[in-house]
Amino acid sequence: MTAATLPSEPNLELAQRAIRGRMLRAVGIPLIVLAYLAYAWMAFDVSAILGNADPQRAALLGVDTIYHKVHVEQNLRRGDLTIAVEGERTATYAKGTSPEWVAVEGNRTTIDLGDGYIAEIDGQTLQFNVPDYGLIVAKVVNDKVEVTLPGPMPEWVSGNEQKFDARPTFDRRVQVSRSKIEVHRYFFGWENFWFPFNSPLNGMSAGAVVSLMLSADRLDPAQSNASLVWNTFWGNQDWQHGVIAVALFETLLMAVLGTLTAFILALPLAFLAARNFTPSMAVRFAVRRLFDFVRTVDSLIWSLIFIRAFGLGPLTGSLAIAITDMGTLGKMFSEALENIDGKQLEGVNSTGANQLQAYRFGVIPQILPVLLSQGLYYLESNTRSATVIGALGAGGIGLVLVETMKTSRDWENVAYIIVLTLILVSAMDSLSSWLRRKLIEGSN
Amino acid sequence: MAVIDLGTSVLAMRRQRQLYSFGAVLLVVAMMAWGYSEANELNSGSFLTGLTKFFDYPSEIVIEAWDLGLFGLLGLMWHFFPALIETLNIAFVATIIGGFLAMGLSFASTRNLDVWPPLIPVTRRVMDVMRAFPELVIALFLIFLLGSSPIPAMIAVAFHTAGALGKLFSEVNENIDRKPIEGLKAVGGNWIQRIRFAVMPQVAPNYLSYFLLRLEINVRASAILGFVGAGGIGSELRRSIGWGQGAGDDTAALFLLLFLAIIIIDQTSSYLRARLTGAARH
Incomplete structure (x- = not known):
């Protein structure tokens, strides 16, 4: 309602109705939300489940970690x-x-x-x-x-x-x-964290281990002391440092490869979906529906299909991430392309540049900030997705976490994996926001 | 500096720049090549064999669904509808609870809302930690404690949502006009009144729009968490896929149900968001 449609005389009834409407909304919406939450409380049977929850068990788990x-x-x-x-x-x-x-x-x-x-x-x-x-x-x-x-x-x-x-x-x-x-x-404390119980290195102080590494008298005649220390640590049966490191690497690989592949696939397709670069409506429509389709099918379904085709492993995870994000990135890139300033492109064209050069020098510099910031943002969020996709069966740290929890033998191992996962995710977060700051604000 | 010197230095800079861009492209290509060969080695099935049988599974599902006929498929979808509702409930409840937490966190982490200053860095770190936890980790932990039920997923998603939305909300708060706050302060409004009448009307459209965006994300997250044991459509999918041959029609119905649900949620949310941001601009 704008001022022009209001009658010139103050209309009490209209004002009252407006106030009543507002009050109704102010009370009604919270009531609806509350009613919904109450319904959910019943539907999920929250009281029964929380009643069965044993705080003692949680405390013991905490102690065990x-x-x-x-x-x-x-x-x-x-x-x-x-x-x-x-x-x-x-x-x-x-x-x-x-x-x-x-x-x-x-x-x-x-x-x-x-x-x-x-x-x-x-x-x-x-x-x-x-x-x-x-x-x-x-x-x-x-x-x-x-x-x-x-x-x-x-x-x-x-x-x-x-x-x-x-x-x-x-x-x-x-x-x-x-x-x-x-x-x-x-x-x-965490027992036998560095070296397995039955190894000669178990229970040595850090200083003793260093001096052992530097000494020439071999503990094991087959290998030098330094490599013995490393192999004993890496192959520790209880803590599986080596296995977990490989799993973390797989997760990181999934995130990086998936994002890069999505980026490379999305960029050329985005040109085909942008109004000012593709005059043909049919092509535009087809590409846009492709983007919508791969986005909507969702990474859960893609992962399940890819796991069936490619087996377990980081390749599967990378491809699942790549195809889902191709849709999202493609949509964003094509929107960015539609908003560019045509004058720069004309300018480059007028110098006799061919199509590729025109795109490279007339278009890409304009959308580069969007490309980079979105790409980096997705890299960061994909590190998190990769742990989840891993748990569905694609491998990596997610799968290791699920399996360690299932055996639920030692909660300190679970805690160790969770801590490492959090470190990986936070490190990728910081790296991505640091790069974003450097690349985008630096270029302005 | 002579013009000629300037020319050569510009040229030198350009060459350096080209070298850098070329290096970056080369680096990306090398990384991709190495990464894929590494990933291919670590994978249990190889890329080429996978590619040849990529369509086997989808076509198997489609054929089984086809044999069932349209009404059979619709019947199956109806059969699984309660599971979908459960997943949607997880997402809705988690987004609502997470959204409320995020509002509180965002008010306590923005400088221009007159909160006690030492609180600001603390709430920001808290939000960072909440965001860093992948939903999966919390969900698995709570499933172990509380048993398989939708509640672990709900708590996990709400926890992550509070951190993620809190950051976005506090960015919204930072860009508001402080004059209404000053005005209410001048007439003696307390902090809650200032937030309610000076801040909320300014930020509500943006909050709602982020809320809806998060809801879309959370529907997907809840479906995935179902797969690791939190109930809903994800656990039905796990069961039907685990059965392998013969359960393809179930899988097809579930895929279709999830697909349609996501389309409807996404479309509704983007329609509402367009209206909200349109309303905010007027």
Whole structure:
């Protein structure tokens, strides 16, 4: 409504109606949004799912990402004792050796859990001394777990005839089942991060490793010390530094190749879709519909089709990114082309330049800022997309993340991968905005 | 400086520039060639064999869908319609929640809105972190915690949206006219009143337009997150593709449903955006 259509006399009714309309909107729209959110709350069954969510489990996961545990396990069927970091076979203490907080004397194993917590395994019996509570005795008799508690049952104890579980603090836990007695002690930090447990380099200080690398006495006669250190680190079974580095590289490769390919495909097609460069309506229409089509089919569908055709790997991811972004970039480029100043092109044409030269010197300089800023922006967002496409099955860090989470063996590995992914994404973000600043503002 | 010197120095600069452009083009070509050969090696299937059987899968789907006939296909699409609604719900709820968070973050991160200054760099870093997290990572983590349901996807998308929209919103805030704020301050309006009556009317059209753009992106993101276990059309796709032969008609119906949904959302959103920016210009 403009001023011209208003009657010259102040019209009270009209004004009131306008105010009522506004008030209705001011109250109505938030109400609609609230009603929708309430519907979604019911449809998703949020209360039930949040009710089932176990904050304890989240806390334990959090603890697991920055702590590691050492298992002391007495097998009751075979009668042997194993001490292993995270209970892994590759990180088992050799027979007869043990960390200093575990003392083995014949059939008797005394485990010092710190702060006065002491667990003692003697044959089929576990004695667990908890300060301020007393001595818990758990025994396996006739294939049943018998527990004697010194007082009323605390909340950190659970169990039945088959299994007994006590965790007085988050970093101390004992479990007794019919077949084994297990004691876990948690330690802060990521275990065996640099070198695997059974390598001679494990537990060395940084200074010792450096001096070893510089010394001429070979630890392994087959290779120099420096390459031994590198290979041991790179091939670390627990942390898979090498595998993860290759996966990160694949993700980066997908993003860079995909964006570059999309850019190279989109540029010539954009000329065909721009009104001022392609007089033929049919061609323009066809190219524009092609752009719309590849954009709308979406990277999810493209990825699934490409994975079927090309198998798993970065090539698949690159092509899926390339074809989706070809549509988006092509559309933007053709819009930029339609907005250029025709005079420069005429000027270049009037000097007798051929078509290619006219495009190169009359057109490209005008749309270069758009080309570069959009290209870089897509490079940045594609680094993120590449992790997602990877998880669909194209490989790279996304797939490694999904698989590590599925086995959910060690959350510290998941945390490590997430941290590296975030570093990669942020680095690409900074690189792209730095380049954008340099190239575009620098050229003005 | 003599004219002749100027001429030679211009020529030298031009040669240098040409050398640079040539070098850049060469670099790009070399990178592409190396990258593709590397990617081809790391891939489980090679480019050439892939190219020859590229149309096998789409045609297999199309043939199975064709055998079903139009009504059969429509029936299947109707059957999967609730899954689509779930995906759309994820996207809508996440965009709404993320949009509200983004508004709060953007007000707290713009210098000309009279917020407590030490807050500004803090909120900006917070938004950077929220943007850096790929949705996938949060979604997978929450799926592990809460089980397979749409809620992890919703939280993940909302989290990322808050960061991404927050940055765009704060750029909008930076370009507003401060005079209405001064006016309200002069008559004693408090901070909330100033935001409501001086800032919101100026920024609302741009906010809504970015909001709609983000909604388009989030519909796609929600479909993808479904594939990794968050429910909706993505998980139906995963199931039908996992079945392989014989489920091609399901896959075709799902592809078609997703395709149509994206077309409708995109068209509606771009129509609304054109109206909004048109309204803002008058």
